[in-house]
Each structure stands twice: as C-alpha cells, then as structure tokens.
Amino acid sequence: MVQSAVADDVFQALSDSTRRKVLERLSQGPATVSELAEPFDMKLPSFVQHLSVLEKSRLVKSWKKGRVRTFEISPQRLKVAEDWLSKQRQLWECRLDRLDEYLKKLHEKENKS
DSSP, X not given: OHHHHHHHHHHHHHTSHHHHHHHHHHTTOOEEHHHHHTTSOSOHHHHHHHHHHHHHTTXXXXXXXXXXXXXXXXXXXXXXXXXXXXXXXXXXXHHHHHHHHHXXXXXXXXXXX
C-alpha cells in the first residue's frame, strides 16, 4: 500500500507538462527558482506551487543559500514510475501473446473446416 501511495505521488507530479518540463531542465543540472521559472508564462507563486509538488513527491530536492533556492533532480524516484510501467508492459505483452496464440489457433481451425 505504501508503494502504491508513492507511485500515486510520482504520477500525480508527472501528470503536468510544466512539471515534466522542469524535470527535463533539471536533468541538465541544478537551477535556481528564477532560472526554472524563466521560460514559463506564469506568476512566480503559481510556478513555485509546481516546484512544491515536485519536491513533495521527492522527484526534486532543494537547498537555500542566502536568498537563492536551488533545485536538482532526484532521478532515483523516477524508478517508481519506471518499475510500475515495466510491470504493466510485461502484463500486456503476456496478454497480447496469449491473444495472438488464440487467434492463430482460431485461424487454423477455420482453414481446416
């Protein structure tokens, strides 16, 4: 159940394109709040809410030096999403393999008739 709640937090954070773009930017290296906010057409308090969601989900971490807050990505947390997606892919590949097998057998039966 705990793992499910963690996955929920991660996917909720990843559900927004602004937050995904922030993560893409942070994959290049740490950045300050103002550097991260620069490309977005939104007020700073709204943008900071996005950062808060990312930090709450532990996809990013931050530190403050003087008046400047800097963020960096925490890529290990993305493993939660990767693991869930991998399990789903495996599940659906098995289902589709079984469907393929069934359809081949059905096709063979029709050809024999």
